[in-house]
Amino acid sequence: MNNEIVVYITTFTWILACLGIFSWVGIVFYLKSKWLPLIEDILEGGRRLYSLNIYLAGQGSLHYATVFLSKWHAGRMNMQEKRENVPKNAQRIFILSFFFFMANFVLFFSTSVLIVLIRKYS
Amino acid sequence: MNTSASMPSNYAIHIVEKVMPVDQLIMILYNNPSPIVYSHFKQVNQHIKNGLVQPGQIVLISPANTGECSIEEQKFLQVAEKVDRTLMQLAASEREILAKRYDFLNNAASYSGLLLGVSNTSWQSHVKQVKAILKNIERSYVTSYNTHGNLNNQAFFQARKMHFISLNNALLRFAQPKLGGNLLPGDIRNNLGLSTKSIVHQWNKQGGPAQSIPNFTANYETVAKMARNLKRVGHLGIALTFTSGLANIQKACTVGNDSTCSKSKYTETGKAFGSIGGGIGGGAVTSWAVCSLAFGVPSAGTSAFWCALVAGAAGGYAGGTLGGMAGNEVGEVLYEVKSTF
Numbered sequence: 001m002n003n004e005i006v007v008y009i010t011t012f013t014w015i016l017a018c019l020g021i022f023s024w025v026g027i028v029f030y031l032k033s034k035w036l037p038l039i040e041d042i043l044e045g046g047r048r049l050y051s052l053n054i055y056l057a058g059q060g061s062l063h064y065a066t067v068f069l070s071k072w073h074a075g076r077m078n079m080q081e082k083r084e085n086v087p088k089n090a091q092r093i094f095i096l097s098f099f100f101f102m103a104n105f106v107l108f109f110s111t112s113v114l115i116v117l118i119r120k121y122s
Numbered sequence: 123m124n125t126s127a128s129m130p131s132n133y134a135i136h137i138v139e140k141v142m143p144v145d146q147l148i149m150i151l152y153n154n155p156s157p158i159v160y161s162h163f164k165q166v167n168q169h170i171k172n173g174l175v176q177p178g179q180i181v182l183i184s185p186a187n188t189g190e191c192s193i194e195e196q197k198f199l200q201v202a203e204k205v206d207r208t209l210m211q212l213a214a215s216e217r218e219i220l221a222k223r224y225d226f227l228n229n230a231a232s233y234s235g236l237l238l239g240v241s242n243t244s245w246q247s248h249v250k251q252v253k254a255i256l257k258n259i260e261r262s263y264v265t266s267y268n269t270h271g272n273l274n275n276q277a278f279f280q281a282r283k284m285h286f287i288s289l290n291n292a293l294l295r296f297a298q299p300k301l302g303g304n305l306l307p308g309d310i311r312n313n314l315g316l317s318t319k320s321i322v323h324q325w326n327k328q329g330g331p332a333q334s335i336p337n338f339t340a341n342y343e344t345v346a347k348m349a350r351n352l353k354r355v356g357h358l359g360i361a362l363t364f365t366s367g368l369a370n371i372q373k374a375c376t377v378g379n380d381s382t383c384s385k386s387k388y389t390e391t392g393k394a395f396g397s398i399g400g401g402i403g404g405g406a407v408t409s410w411a412v413c414s415l416a417f418g419v420p421s422a423g424t425s426a427f428w429c430a431l432v433a434g435a436a437g438g439y440a441g442g443t444l445g446g447m448a449g450n451e452v453g454e455v456l457y458e459v460k461s462t463f
Binding site: 007008011014018022024040047059062077101104105112115 | 430
């Protein structure tokens with residue numbers, strides 16, 4: 001494939017992934033205001049950490065999605081039984097936002113490395 | 123204390139932290155200053171008005187044995203006057219924060235504006251939490267007094283104990299040895315200036331239903347003020363990333379030709395978006411991978427907060443750097459495409 005076409009595809013993907021990451025921040029704002037306090041009430045006995053601010057909420061949304069996705073991780077955090085009390089639709093939103101973020105993250109960083117390398121060595 | 127690069131090594135610049143007479147500042151800065159030191163210091167630092175130094179002002183510290191004014195000292199005066207003009211745009215409390223956190227701000231500005239935003243916003247959230255608990259404590263005092271006419275009842279003691287435990291936990295998150303540690307409810311009361319006896323006495327003096335605990339309001343007003351100031355400084359951090367990009371565009375458009383100017387608009391914008399996007403992505407993934415996956419840190423206690431802050435800042439910095447580099451290249455590609463058509 002022509003080097004120029006690769007650069008254009010990479011650039012286009014990078015822009016989309018960057019927009020995706022910014023959109024994910026919007027999703028985290030929604031999760032923080034709507035679901036995180038409820039999930040902390042159920043899983044953490046009302047202890048607030050991830051709903052305190054937007055920076056921690058980002059990590060919190062990924063953390064709880066992992067708890068909902070993995071039985072092993074839930075067991076390790078002592079949340080295997082408690083997670084059954086979390087509404088299923090809330091679990092789905094966390095899991096979807098997790099995959100949305102991971103897809104954009106992987107695309108953003110792989111295209112970042114690719115574009116820097118291509119431009120440096122061409 | 124910060125030494126300017128354009129000054130000879132035996133000069134230093136001091137950033138004033140609080141209002142004080144200039145003579146007092148000289149006494150603090152110099153060891154047994156002679157009358158010559160006083161007169162020379164005042165001559166060099168002529169920007170100091172009415173014999174008082176203000177927070178955030180910069181003063182030049184010349185070697186104690188200097189008598190005559192050097193060229194560098196004359197140049198310094200111009201810089202100091204510029205700094206004073208900048209300081210006029212800030213409130214007094216903001217100037218103090220600026221002076222006390224100058225090194226931190228300076229370092230953060232050199233590395234990443236985002237980092238500053240992260241640390242200050244986290245701090246601010248904790249301050250907000252403490253503020254809410256303090257309000258609850260006050261409410262339980264007022265409710266008990268209005269309902270029972272005294273503070274000597276079991277319901278009040280229980281509510282107060284519960285609030286003090288929450289306050290203790292919240293203060294522990296600050297990791298401040300002065301306020302945190304394993305404080306007992308009694309100690310917290312002393313720290314906040316609360317005394318049951320004096321409160322009742324003063325309320326009785328006021329007459330009517332109790333509205334607020336005297337002297338107590340001042341405590342959370344101070345905390346609120348701190349949060350407000352830090353919030354503004356936090357926003358400054360985010361703005362720094364874009365400001366640096368805008369400054370580079372301005373520089374290219376002033377110094378370079380049309381194409382350099384146009385190109386820099388693309389590359390600097392790409393760099394700013396890349397840095398922030400990369401910072402967010404890198405920070406979130408690193409803190410999740412390190413704190414949740416690798417260590418499985420529980421949310422109780424301070425470990426999760428500090429782990430998230432340190433791992434998030436490190437990942438954010440790495441992600442921001444790579445994202446910025448890529449954003450620069452992406453901007454260049456877009457500029458080339460635009461130039462072709």
